[in-house]
Amino acid sequence: MAKGLVNVQGKPAKKNQDKAPERKMIAQNKKARHDYHIIDTYECGVVLMGTEVKSLRMGRASLVDGFVQIDNHEAWLHSIHVPEYMQGSWTNHSAKRKRKLLLHREEIDKLEAKSQETGHTIVPLALYFLNGRVKVEIALAKGKKEFDKRQTLREKQDTRETNRAIAAAKRRQRAAQAG
Template identity: 50%
Template structure:
């Protein structure tokens, strides 16, 4: 686990498959009621989620945080947009970079740090189909080399 991250609650593995991640930013999340309890229980899904900048504020869309089981009437909408907490200059920099074609803001992981829920947002550029195939070939070749090395050590 990289230094500085707390307990990882959810990861978006598909993001690394579909995008080249150029920069990452740590952002806090504005939560309601029982959402933090669901996050601590690990009931979060980042698949197909994204971030957008609207009126100088960044929001996270399509993140599914399951309703807390003991939350009864205090529960929340599982896929509501959630505000992200970043410095104004970081938001302005990201706004300028996402104006370029092909760039998107993608949540990479959600984790707990000092009791607070944080999201790692990546500035991502979309991969083409041939880029994805090339990555799979490299991963497979690396796996074959490691397998051969382990077999050689056993002898």
């Protein structure tokens, strides 16, 4: 007699229990990783209207000018552009309204204390669906100076060149062994 999977309580396990949660990316803020040193990241939910979710399901959003501000011990996401839903009626949302973030009290207090320090800010990094719910990855970040940005680009370019040189050497070695 074949036995199926069993969970801790001795009950049969669900089929989708061993799957990792699927993350469907909507938008990323690549400029934030270029302009800031990322200190700490947080995943949080967002309070949205129905037409905003429908617009996001179409994959339309922009995080480029976005930032997080903490007012009265609540985190708010500002300047995120979610275009109006085309089939929406009078219930449609405004494209650049501020949206409330869902975080634990301790996380909000920690972010508020750190963002008060000079040069620190809170920026959104990614907007995605996780198991059907919209999530935002936000980061506590410190602004980079111009020379830091150039140094980061130089390091990326150097690693790219070394990887290309290694790949070319491997190709030559395989070609020499084959022929």
